[in-house]
Amino acid sequence: MAGLATTFGSGAMTNSINEIEAAEVILVSGSNTTEAHPQVARRIYAAKDRGAKLIVIDPRRTAIARLADLHLALKPGSDIPLINGLMKVILDENLADDLFIELRTENFFALRDYLYRLDLAEVYRQTGVAPEELRRAALLYGRAGKAVICYCLGVTQHVCGTANVEVLANLAMLTGNVEKEDAGVDPLRGQNNVQGACDMGALPGMLPGYQPVTDPEARQRFAAAWGVEPPAWPGRTLLAMTHGREPDSGDGPVSKSDSPAAKPGGAGGADQPGQPDPASGIRALLIMGENPLLSDPDLNGVAENFRRLDFLAVSDIFLTETAAQADVVFPAACFAEKDGCFTNTERRVQLISRAVAPPGQAKSDLEIIAALSQQLGYPMDYQSAAEVMEEIALLTPIYGGIYHDRLAGGWGLQWPCWDRQHPGTPYLHKYYFTRGRGRFAVAEHQPPAESTDADYPLLLNTGRVYHHYHTGSMTRHSAILNRECRHPLLQINPADARARQIAGGEAVRLISRRGEVEFKAELSQQVPPGMVYGNFHFAEAPINQLTTTASDRRARCPEYKICAVRLEKAGGDEGRRP
Amino acid sequence: MNAVPRDRVRENVFTICPYCGCGCGLYLRCEGDQVVGVLPSRHHPVSRGNLCVKGWQLPEVIQHPARLTSPLRRKNGRLEPVSWDEALAYCAAELGRIGAEHGPEALGVLASAKCTCEENYLLQKFARAVLKTNNIDHCARL
Numbered sequence: 001m002a003g004l005a006t007t008f009g010s011g012a013m014t015n016s017i018n019e020i021e022a023a024e025v026i027l028v029s030g031s032n033t034t035e036a037h038p039q040v041a042r043r044i045y046a047a048k049d050r051g052a053k054l055i056v057i058d059p060r061r062t063a064i065a066r067l068a069d070l071h072l073a074l075k076p077g078s079d080i081p082l083i084n085g086l087m088k089v090i091l092d093e094n095l096a097d098d099l100f101i102e103l104r105t106e107n108f109f110a111l112r113d114y115l116y117r118l119d120l121a122e123v124y125r126q127t128g129v130a131p132e133e134l135r136r137a138a139l140l141y142g143r144a145g146k147a148v149i150c151y152c153l154g155v156t157q158h159v160c161g162t163a164n165v166e167v168l169a170n171l172a173m174l175t176g177n178v179e180k181e182d183a184g185v186d187p188l189r190g191q192n193n194v195q196g197a198c199d200m201g202a203l204p205g206m207l208p209g210y211q212p213v214t215d216p217e218a219r220q221r222f223a224a225a226w227g228v229e230p231p232a233w234p235g236r237t238l239l240a241m242t243h244g245r246e247p248d249s250g251d252g253p254v255s256k257s258d259s260p261a262a263k264p265g266g267a268g269g270a271d272q273p274g275q276p277d278p279a280s281g282i283r284a285l286l287i288m289g290e291n292p293l294l295s296d297p298d299l300n301g302v303a304e305n306f307r308r309l310d311f312l313a314v315s316d317i318f319l320t321e322t323a324a325q326a327d328v329v330f331p332a333a334c335f336a337e338k339d340g341c342f343t344n345t346e347r348r349v350q351l352i353s354r355a356v357a358p359p360g361q362a363k364s365d366l367e368i369i370a371a372l373s374q375q376l377g378y379p380m381d382y383q384s385a386a387e388v389m390e391e392i393a394l395l396t397p398i399y400g401g402i403y404h405d406r407l408a409g410g411w412g413l414q415w416p417c418w419d420r421q422h423p424g425t426p427y428l429h430k431y432y433f434t435r436g437r438g439r440f441a442v443a444e445h446q447p448p449a450e451s452t453d454a455d456y457p458l459l460l461n462t463g464r465v466y467h468h469y470h471t472g473s474m475t476r477h478s479a480i481l482n483r484e485c486r487h488p489l490l491q492i493n494p495a496d497a498r499a500r501q502i503a504g505g506e507a508v509r510l511i512s513r514r515g516e517v518e519f520k521a522e523l524s525q526q527v528p529p530g531m532v533y534g535n536f537h538f539a540e541a542p543i544n545q546l547t548t549t550a551s552d553r554r555a556r557c558p559e560y561k562i563c564a565v566r567l568e569k570a571g572g573d574e575g576r577r578p
Numbered sequence: 579m580n581a582v583p584r585d586r587v588r589e590n591v592f593t594i595c596p597y598c599g600c601g602c603g604l605y606l607r608c609e610g611d612q613v614v615g616v617l618p619s620r621h622h623p624v625s626r627g628n629l630c631v632k633g634w635q636l637p638e639v640i641q642h643p644a645r646l647t648s649p650l651r652r653k654n655g656r657l658e659p660v661s662w663d664e665a666l667a668y669c670a671a672e673l674g675r676i677g678a679e680h681g682p683e684a685l686g687v688l689a690s691a692k693c694t695c696e697e698n699y700l701l702q703k704f705a706r707a708v709l710k711t712n713n714i715d716h717c718a719r720l
Contacts (some may be wrong), residue, residue, distance in 0.1 A: 359645045
């Protein structure tokens with residue numbers, strides 16, 4: 001999201017899901033849309049039926065890639081040179097929207113000068129995408145009247161994730177494909193309420209509504225409402241908390257340069273990449289509905305850090321891998337047992353309603369947090385979720401007109417919604433960008449943090465399947481979903497499998513510098529030679545034991561999509577670690 | 579899908595699917611305190627009468643026997659059921675003690691992209707106003 005925030009001023013999907021249906025050209029990058037966002041895929045299919053052209057950028061030949069008019073199977077981690085190459089062709093062919101660039105953007109000349117110098121032969125070497133293919137894609141996108149870019153975690157989960165997003169935003173601005181209906185840049189958010197959790201300031205540097213904690217005026221507003229001023233310096237990111245230290249960031253020593261407010265009390269020891277310092281790290285964690293012991297990269301590092309904690313409290317609906325390690329576990333109500341709002345990927349705030357009572361003594365997280373707060377001497381006596389939303393509306397300008405009574409009986413409201421009369425905003429940046437002018441950001445190729453070598457000759461890519469969801473704490477409890485997809489499979493290109501004499505269905509062992517995990521082999525042309533692909537839903541094959549914590553310097557998004565691995569037949573037990 | 583006579587289905591409660599970011603509108607068909615079925619909303623702008631396989635299977639997950647029903651506290655290395663009063667008092671005391679001994683920077687909070695906006699708002703308020711730390715994040719980066 002940081003990438004769209006720097007270029008457009010607002011890190012969210014610029015369109016509504018239904019607008020995708022009316023686009024003339026759809027460019028999908030790093031998204032296995034069919035399996036991960038079925039409703040978005042449906043709109044893409046509908047658009048294709050109406051004659052829209054589809055370009056898919058993905059190293060894997062996914063279902064959506066097979067449907068594409070043009071599938072650019074780039075080398076993993078080469079998104080930046082690929083998009084830069086597309087933009088160079090668009091400039092050379094005079095397909096840039098000069099009026100839009102002149103009126104609505106800034107810093108264009110820096111990008112233009114960079115693109116003039118860009119060598120397309122070098123782009124081919126870095127991306128593996130043939131110049132003719134690149135040219136076809138550029139002409140397709142550049143000539144479209146209304147083009148939509150959909151991207152997902154295949155773009156962001158890289159050490160250069162923020163820059164990957166910025167170049168996509170550049171491409172849209174270069175051709176004037178923002179600011180209007182049916183054209184824009186759409187990050188597909190993975191979780192039902194990941195947009196809402198960001199909007200609500202569940203972020204170390206942001207108060208609700210993306211008001212920075214470093215802004216004294218914003219802090220004063222919250223102090224007036226809360227009676228307590230929020231701390232002035234940004235907190236630690238998720239990986240810093242689950243690993244006990246800031247993750248490595250591929251580009252070394254500048255990793256802290258974007259958070260100028262230094263940690264107080266000289267706690268710097270824990271922030272040095274690669275130097276865990278338990279003395280000044282996190283000692284107690286309170287976790288609401290997350291399962292970092294299956295979802296986070298380099299799981300062995302997480303488990304080690306959790307053992308060092310003095311105290312761990314978890315609130316969840318099932319005894320997840322993380323809850324099983326806790327000192328205290330709170331039974332939580334699930335979505336069907338409480339009231340509140342989810343904000344979907346198109347910024348639509350929607351009401352959920354309590355249909356049944358929670359099982360046993362389970363309570364909603366709202367009640368649990370309020371009770372904990374009461375115990376610590378800060379009363380939170382809200383009567384209902386609606387009353388909490390009233391406080392949110394007062395303190396969060398983009399939610400200023402969002403109240404439960406307005407949401408009830410309709411299909412929700414899309415933020416920004418400034419006041420009670422505001423109808424909501426189906427697409428962003430009409431007339432002007434949130435930050436004023438859209439800013440072109442020049443980005444160069446940055447190689448992945450981990451490359452293959454003789455010991456680890458393959459690249460591992462991770463993702464989701466259609467039948468399961470995230471760490472599977474919900475879907476793995478469904479007999480039917482388990483019947484459809486029961487075993488953790490590892491997709492291997494037949495050529496790689498032949499070289500290792502591995503047959504389909506055979507047990508294989510995958511080893512990275514951080515751990516090893518067993519899978520069943522699935523021979524598939526979906527992955528190119530040199531790449532294997534697995535899912536992270538399965539506790540019995542925790543693939544994140546293998547993945548790396550190397551992450552983007554600005555967004556702190558770990559490079560889940562690339563790590564170097566070695567593949568072996570599982571065979572007997574010889575050579576297994578104790 | 580479940581063989582429940584139509585007249586015993588109490589009501590259809592409109593709500594939003596808890597899985598991916600699409601945010602489909604659906605109706606939970608309830609009987610007493612049981613969710614017995616799911617119907618996609620025909621006119622909802624996202625679902626338009628359609629759900630994916632995960633949404634259709636929601637009742638089984640909601641009513642799963644493995645759901646947590648009681649607060650648990652670790653005693654002698656094992657998690658044992660305790661009362662809400664004990665669990666909350668223990669948690670508050672530990673957070674208070676560690677915060678007092680090592681400063682608020684020793685405390686961390688993970689919010690959830692699966693919980694509601696209101697719950698996330700309240701949790702970050704809890705972190706910032708009660709625990710006095712900005713150490714709050716969630717899995718948006720994952």
